[in-house]
Amino acid sequence: MDGKKDIFDRLMGLKLFRPLWPIYVKYKEPLLYLFFGGLTTLISIFVFWLFNGPFGLNELVANLISWVLAVLFAFLTNKTWVFKSTGQEKGFLQLMLSFYAGRLLTLGVEELLLFVFITWLGFNSMAVKIVAQIVVIILNYVISKLLVFRNKGEKA
Numbered sequence: 001m002d003g004k005k006d007i008f009d010r011l012m013g014l015k016l017f018r019p020l021w022p023i024y025v026k027y028k029e030p031l032l033y034l035f036f037g038g039l040t041t042l043i044s045i046f047v048f049w050l051f052n053g054p055f056g057l058n059e060l061v062a063n064l065i066s067w068v069l070a071v072l073f074a075f076l077t078n079k080t081w082v083f084k085s086t087g088q089e090k091g092f093l094q095l096m097l098s099f100y101a102g103r104l105l106t107l108g109v110e111e112l113l114l115f116v117f118i119t120w121l122g123f124n125s126m127a128v129k130i131v132a133q134i135v136v137i138i139l140n141y142v143i144s145k146l147l148v149f150r151n152k153g154e155k156a
Helices: 007-012 018-052 059-082 092-120 125-148
Strands: none
Touching: 007 018, 018 059, 018 125, 059 092, 059 125, 092 125
């Protein structure tokens, strides 16, 4: 830790969570990544439901809107809390564009996996979706850690 405590450090320092402190310190980055990834998923599902259901938009349009907003949320939380990016390694807009580009790449990987294993090979769609999500989560983490939020001279 860099000595400066964020909200999660303060939360985990509470008496209730103190027994988990060693695990938290050791795995803070991936734990926060999974936490915010879960919130990103909830946002994506809620926004899709909102635009497709009550607002009555086409599924594909609703999915596009939910993807854009979910990735924006993921970018901001990953930048601020997960990878603690100062933005000094790249301009904010360049950082955001590289994040979205990485997410577009993994969206393509997911679509390809779904197409091949569900459409071509006839595997169970939910099983394929779950496996594809695991692949995407891992790829997104690697892309974010190694390419997008790489701070020169700083610990990521």
